[in-house]
Amino acid sequence: MGTFTRLKRARWTSKSNLLPLSSAAAPRFLPLTLLLSGLLWLFTTTGGRQIFVKEVLGGAYDSQAEHFLRGDVDVDVDAIGHEAMIVNGKVRMYFGPFPALLRIPLNFLYPAGHGKWSRISGFCAGMIALFAFASLVRIALRSSPLSSRARNWLGNACVIGFALGSPLLLLLGNLSIYDEAIIWGFALSLAAIFFVFRSRQSEGRAATRALLGFSICAGGALLSRVTFGAPFLLIGLFLALGIRRGNRMTNLAALILPLGAALIFYTWLSYARFGSLTGVNFDYYINPVHSEFAHKFGVFSPRRIPYSFSDYFSLRFPSLKREPPFLAADRHSYNYPTLYSNDFSKVYLPLPWSSGWLVFGAIMGISCLLRRKRADLFEQGVAVALFVQFLCILSYYLLAQRYATDLCPFLIFCFIIFLSSGGAALVRSRHVLIGLIVLSTVVNSLATVSWLVDADQNVPPETRTAWEKLLSRHSFEK
Numbered sequence: 001m002g003t004f005t006r007l008k009r010a011r012w013t014s015k016s017n018l019l020p021l022s023s024a025a026a027p028r029f030l031p032l033t034l035l036l037s038g039l040l041w042l043f044t045t046t047g048g049r050q051i052f053v054k055e056v057l058g059g060a061y062d063s064q065a066e067h068f069l070r071g072d073v074d075v076d077v078d079a080i081g082h083e084a085m086i087v088n089g090k091v092r093m094y095f096g097p098f099p100a101l102l103r104i105p106l107n108f109l110y111p112a113g114h115g116k117w118s119r120i121s122g123f124c125a126g127m128i129a130l131f132a133f134a135s136l137v138r139i140a141l142r143s144s145p146l147s148s149r150a151r152n153w154l155g156n157a158c159v160i161g162f163a164l165g166s167p168l169l170l171l172l173g174n175l176s177i178y179d180e181a182i183i184w185g186f187a188l189s190l191a192a193i194f195f196v197f198r199s200r201q202s203e204g205r206a207a208t209r210a211l212l213g214f215s216i217c218a219g220g221a222l223l224s225r226v227t228f229g230a231p232f233l234l235i236g237l238f239l240a241l242g243i244r245r246g247n248r249m250t251n252l253a254a255l256i257l258p259l260g261a262a263l264i265f266y267t268w269l270s271y272a273r274f275g276s277l278t279g280v281n282f283d284y285y286i287n288p289v290h291s292e293f294a295h296k297f298g299v300f301s302p303r304r305i306p307y308s309f310s311d312y313f314s315l316r317f318p319s320l321k322r323e324p325p326f327l328a329a330d331r332h333s334y335n336y337p338t339l340y341s342n343d344f345s346k347v348y349l350p351l352p353w354s355s356g357w358l359v360f361g362a363i364m365g366i367s368c369l370l371r372r373k374r375a376d377l378f379e380q381g382v383a384v385a386l387f388v389q390f391l392c393i394l395s396y397y398l399l400a401q402r403y404a405t406d407l408c409p410f411l412i413f414c415f416i417i418f419l420s421s422g423g424a425a426l427v428r429s430r431h432v433l434i435g436l437i438v439l440s441t442v443v444n445s446l447a448t449v450s451w452l453v454d455a456d457q458n459v460p461p462e463t464r465t466a467w468e469k470l471l472s473r474h475s476f477e478k
Helices: 030-044 059-070 077-083 098-109 118-142 148-164 168-173 177-201 204-224 226-241 248-274 288-297 302-312 356-369 377-394 401-421 424-455 461-471
Strands: 085-087 090-092
Touching: 030 118, 030 148, 030 168, 059 077, 059 098, 059 177, 085 248, 098 118, 098 177, 098 204, 118 148, 118 168, 118 177, 118 401, 148 168, 148 356, 148 424, 168 177, 168 401, 168 424, 177 204, 177 226, 177 377, 177 401, 204 226, 204 248, 226 248, 226 377, 226 401, 302 377, 356 377, 356 401, 356 424, 377 401, 401 424, 424 461
Parallel strands: none
Antiparallel strands: 085 090
């Protein structure tokens, strides 16, 4: 009998998936993950010398935290600046409250860090994302038909690709107010997906802990950025329907209480800020260009989906240049006056170049999901929930590289399905996948550095100066 006929494909609900993660079948990523953590720390803190830095509008979260402690939802106008929303003469912010909630204990423990926590906060989120992704890959590869050596090679390559060939690198490179909430939403989304896998593999107390972990992470994602958290409300319903009779009430409580509390707090905060139960109202936005456009054409519109898709997934490559970092990443013209508020796009590197390995694996995973023998209804339901987020960001009225992060939970979930269910296709394509990881890592790293040094207006001057010194050159003015 052939290799593939002798190997049974392990499904999430099978007994083989009840094996502990220390099983010999699981690849080991800890040494590499720790090494990448150190590398990303140096990248986030510009060589380890810039830890407490006042990022653009980063102090708004500290101001929001102070107002929470006073019992109101306002924010100081000096802290939020040009991103303020004026509601009945009071200043509000539309960013998710999770980073502000983190500021409360941080400022209590170290008051001198007030307004300068963005890099520590973002790095912690990045580590959650990195370890969650590594754990997902580890779970998936346990049930693959690859040899132990091939699993280790491919798994470690995937972890490198996630650290250096994904939107994670940009978020860690610029932790202004625009990116901090996104990286927390992204990290907690991946952690929630991990606990979805664990809950399907576990029994007894382990299942209860997994459901509790899912609920906490999903609630945190919702409070970070609603587009990340919303899909997990539906996924939570799927999990609730699948809870077995034994210990049912305890498992339901673990699943419902943290996520339900986060949903109630989000709904209350939305109403207290803007008088709406569903979220932000851009009619109050201090920026007249965006507020008028959103009022006239809407913040989300399905008409934008094909145009946004063609921008995020185009084959447009940055121009080459002779001096480091050898790629010139910048905005490009994208003028659709009734679709987008700006006449340009900030997508400096489309996903086929920045994360081509992930796009390839996701396409293969989608093919597995569409085959009934390769996926069950629960897996397909989770994919649909995450795909709603995918479509949501494609219908948004702005285009930016950081928003590509919202596309990743769906892509990563499909990628994990491919690693666990790809069978012969995974064996044949593993070298292609590793090659794409190498390409994405190089291109994404160089393009991201180019964006941070030459084009990103939110990079602090001291950080830009440190990058220029490292590259032995001076940035040109835009």
